[in-house]
Amino acid sequence: MVFPLVNLCAKEVVSDHSSSLGWLDCVPRELYRPLLEAAFTNCRLLAVGELVQRWPERTLRVGGRRRKGQSPPNRLCVQALLLAVVRGLSDKRCALQVLDLCGLQCEEGGVGDPMGGWSLTVALCTMVVQARAGAHRALRREGERERKRVVVCVRADLLVNARSWERVGAALGTTGPLKLQCRYVRVEELSASSIGSLLDLLPRHGLLGVDISYSCLGVAGLVLLLPQLSMFPLLSSLCLHYCNLDICRDMPGQEGALRDMSQWLGQLGQLRRLSLTALRLPGHLRMLLSSLSQPLEVLELPYLSLTPADLSYLSCSPHASSLQQLDLSENRLDESALPSVRRLLSQASGCLMHLSLSGCGITDGLLAALLPSLSCCRGLKSLGLALNPLSVAGLLDLVRTVVRMPSLRQLRYPNPLEDYQPGLPPMPSSAQLLDWPLDELVEVHEATSLQLDRVVMESGRSDLFLTCDLLNYNKDLVEQ
Template identity: 75%
Template sequence: MVLPLVDLCAKEVVSDHSSSPGWLGCVPRELYRPLLDAAFTNCRPLAVGELVQRWPERTLRVGGRRRQGQSPPNRLCVQALLLAVVRGLADKRCALQVLDLCGLQSEEGGVGDPMGGWSLTVALCTMVVQARAGAQRALRRDGERERKRVAAMEREKDLVKREREKPANEEEEGGRPLAKCVRTEKAGPETSGCPGEGERVKGVRRRMEMERRKESAAAPVGGSAGEESDHSEDTEVVVVHVRADLFVNARSWDRARAALGTPGPLKLQCRYIRVEELSVSSIRSLLDLLPRSCLMGVDIRYSCLGVAGLALLLPQLAAFPALSSLRLHYCNLDVRRDIAGQEGALRDLSRGLGQLGQLRRLSLTALRLPGHLRMLLSSLSQPLEVLELPYLSLTPADLAYLSCSPHASSLQQLDLSENRLDESAVPSLRQLLSRASGCLVHLSLSGCGLTNELLAALLPSLARCRSLKSLALALNPLHLAGLLELVRTAVGMASLRQLLYPNPLEDYQPGLPPMPTSAQLLDWPLDELVAVHEATSLQLDRVVGESGRSDLFLTSDLLNYDKGC
């Protein structure tokens, strides 16, 4: 890819940090964005910090979708960015008001040492807490300077008042009235006919105290009395709104609560939040701290919620008007056992889902809810666009409901992986594919036990899905003949761009059961003879080559498959 001239020049400028004092003072604001992109791309954290500290625009977006082949920002560059945001709070050249980091996080351990979701969340929370502490220290310094200024003004006013009263005292210095005043002052102020020096000083101080109170009411300053309340009021003034996707677990819970629950110059806002291994009470406390307007998705993983716990969370989620995505992974909602009160909790769960009026994505992984799909989905007020039900132990009755439900004609992504399908499920699945043929973009039927005969019954319905771009059929017990028929159907689908196909049974080592499960296919070793795999690849390439489809990507790599690539 040929870089534009601006990008090439920006790369050269940020490559030499010793020259930054020369160009930072004169670079126009239009070039800040190319320079920052070049600093991120070439891993120049010092340049990142200097540019962000004096960012000339109100908004700075760093996350979001990256260009093809573009790696995520380096960890050092992200840390330099966060430190520069805190320093920019005291820099008058910085105009930053909104920092958007949504989509910045990546998988831990990626190429180029990127910053993962958990590390980024911890760094963000630390930045917010440090900014608040710095603001409090600045307030204390300003308050101390103001108190010294007021004390100096009081001393000056007292001195001026004394100078004004001095001529009147000098006129009576040789006369009797002054002596009388002096004698009666010794006797006591009650019997004196003229005010004593102590009374005059008290009167001056009283008037100055009244004036100082009037000034304080007009322009309040920090003082030693009620200092903490003054700080809390002043630090509520938000300078920069920070938008990000948060990843909170048991180790980062305390830090996230401190960052979200205390006001300061940086206000943390969450678009998508992912929580792991937290109790129901901790998740509810965390949701109470999140701003209501911007939360769009909640992802709960590896938390022992139970049906009753999830039923308690859903009404609280209904308070977020923009919430459109709910994902529950391995949250222990197993209802296969006969438990007292289970049906009532399921009804509460269904009503709670019905309160999420903007829900468009629902992911339920390994929740073990056989036969309850109608109860869960029938209460939704709007049809879903993304439905992911892997490891859900779906029954033919569940598939029959789904094929007739309002969601079938609006689904863009459907994941039925690891749900065992047989002959009784084929009619419902064909009807479902027929109703979703105009909108379905991503479909996953991996690990569903599809044999050559079952897949042959589904291929005509799959071929009519005119919007389908990615199809995943890994870990299905197909023979080579069934795999070749699958590829012939795939090359005839003009919209299809990716096909995740299963290794044929002929490619495995001997000893595999006649009807292996997906777990057996995943663990069983492939044949060590390279010629066996090459023969399969040559036959698949021949089918694709004869069709002239150069835009169709075929892979059997389950671990590195990405349907959005």
């Protein structure tokens, strides 16, 4: 009962800004954290600013994993925090040396108007550049003797695109009272040369992940970047989404470039997460993954045009028995791939927590053959099977199986074929299932939901969440 009482008192204290000058001078340092959290929760901008400006500890962490039901700080509160950090550089009461904002950014326009990744990146970089300019003005005006000698390290996740690249480059290349450090960087729609310039500016230690999206790299461009990535000793996550790596087309020298790519991937000694989306590399999974020095824990391969040979390699590879998260979405599975998928699930059964087989063309027959292997994954927390051509009978068999999997908390299932309007092809693709209109009668969908809910209720699994909505699901659970 102590913490709720502290939080209640903190809320009352920060609510009256007129009295802040009185209580700030006598508040013990251990109460600054609950006071700041109360100021964030209740959007008390002036209280945020005054607390941060005289922060009594070496480190201030804002962001990261939030408690259940806790919302991220409002963007106005984040702006007030950043302004206060700059003011605190000249405030002798401020002991701040490390500002950790990793994990703070949210989706733009989310609940409570949090600050999105691009907005936070621009605001941070602006703060770093302005702090340097302010320090130079103070130096000219007051001399070196009057300046605070401590450099504040600012740790954050950055989102860099063509609109923010110049600002980010200026901040990373700035020497001043604020030093920008990066944990995860996401790059969108930049050329290979611009991404290379960005990597040159990032500090070598501290970078854990790189996400390159919607950038026209090609295999040759990626081969140029991988040697630079190998210079970051802690890099554990590499994500490449829609980067135009397509070797379905016969292009001279591309096979050799792919071998070079594999060789440099092998230089990433700490790599544990590899995500490749829509790279269209059929038949080359062995070449890509066999060079890795350590088994992967997260492997995401959606829209990769995987072949039965690729799946056969993966099921026998060292990665199979260490995978905690696997995404094979939009790779069409058939009878020829079934033995490999079953073997893969068997190898991963002891560690696999999150599995997505959405849009894989899984029919009732294929599902029936996969269910015994799925049920052996006793630690599975989330399962995605959306956009597969299943009937109501197939869905009922699926739910009867998953309710006996004690760790499972979330199932994303497809709308059954019976719920669509007439005219759907006998073996529809995931794109057809996505675009084809559902039956206009609400009773049709409700009947399906009632049948599935009845199975869950009769099993006593109140902790299992079922949804056919592609967007309405708990992303936090998937990322755990």
